[in-house]
Amino acid sequence: MAANEFSEPHRVVYYEADDTGHLTLAMLINLFVLVSEDQNAALGLTTEFVQSHGVGWVVTQYHLQISALPKTGDQVQLKTRATSYNKYFAYREYWLLDEAGKQLAYGEGIWVTMSYATRKIATIPAEVMAPYQSTQSVRLPRLPRPDRLTETADLPTKPYTVRYFDIDGNGHVNNAHYFDWMLDVLPADFLRDHQPADVRIRFENEVTYGEPVTSSYEQATDSLTSQHLVQRDDVVAAKATIQWQART
């Protein structure tokens, strides 16, 4: 395995699954972050070490392509690669494989380091990037963005308030929790009968403890594509486009 790659086995357990027994989208993201955290630990890049440079890793965009979601009890393989980076951005890839090595899902993410002092993007400290032996390149792959909403007025919307347990070590809502809000507005029967096939999500502004947010979506009748918007007042926190397929 190249220095910038890492993989590990995982067993899907019931609290990572929905009421159909399938891994949830939020948990797929959690597993992708888990394998990258374990890579970090193996390279000595602990959270404390990264934070000692005054920054924390923050994701700005994901593109996920999902052919099937594993079920409770399934043994899977998690894999990641810290593929390339430039001064401000790091491009990372993720794979979810079944026990036989068949790909179930593939993900790409664009990460930045956020300065804890300014809460803004900072130059990636060389010390936190060097151990991956990733490729340095001026141009990184551009992930496809969410679609534009055709209109934002009168969309189906639910309000949420950020809970203590939504917050992570960076002091803001952990990226996986956005999917709880984005998917919860969809009808339960739709969620039960469909699984995400392609997800484009962009995180635009952080949300912190106690803040009220709204989650809205737009989906034409019988369409298998939904557009999602999470806002804090009039500020966009995250946008996503999800293409759905019938449950396999």
Add this chain to the structure above:
Amino acid sequence: MAANEFSEPHRVVYYEADDTGHLTLAMLINLFVLVSEDQNAALGLTTEFVQSHGVGWVVTQYHLQISALPKTGDQVQLKTRATSYNKYFAYREYWLLDEAGKQLAYGEGIWVTMSYATRKIATIPAEVMAPYQSTQSVRLPRLPRPDRLTETADLPTKPYTVRYFDIDGNGHVNNAHYFDWMLDVLPADFLRDHQPADVRIRFENEVTYGEPVTSSYEQATDSLTSQHLVQRDDVVAAKATIQWQART
């Protein structure tokens, strides 16, 4: 290991922990249920088998005693015992041990089988109980109940709406999610600086998808005991008393 006992190792991962890096109370319950589900699977007592008798297991009460909560990355041991039962109730014990075998937490639970037809308690089918080789006894241990609230008016309260992802295979809110509501009403600084030491919780009425609930609590100034009430309209869904200790 006796037929009614089961244990397995587990590694605490970051999405099972709060922003202090400690296992959450909801996840402690998830881990206890996990080891019992794995015992069930090992004995051929799959969810499908239990459901084929027209019932599902539902917890009515827990008593937890916690000396320390493990942190992200810690290897722990989960253990359970289906200790005893009678016609309507099953008494189960749980242990969370550290890698060296030292006890971190101990739990007791009273479970019943709920009829899917009537949504009420049903006689435990002999076929779903026999494989544990548990002790049959007329009297089971009685778990300590939550305290009575001194008053229920004007308590600090937050509203929640049951989300699709709160629902489990029994078609109601999974018991671990009550802790998300019960703890989220406490101040974040209190949650950051304290951990539960003793938890008595009683589940009185089920809550289903889309229903609005309120979570209220009562805690005297500087007291390390909090009283919790989750209600659906005026119906009590769950009550709890939690004794807290400073973080270890």
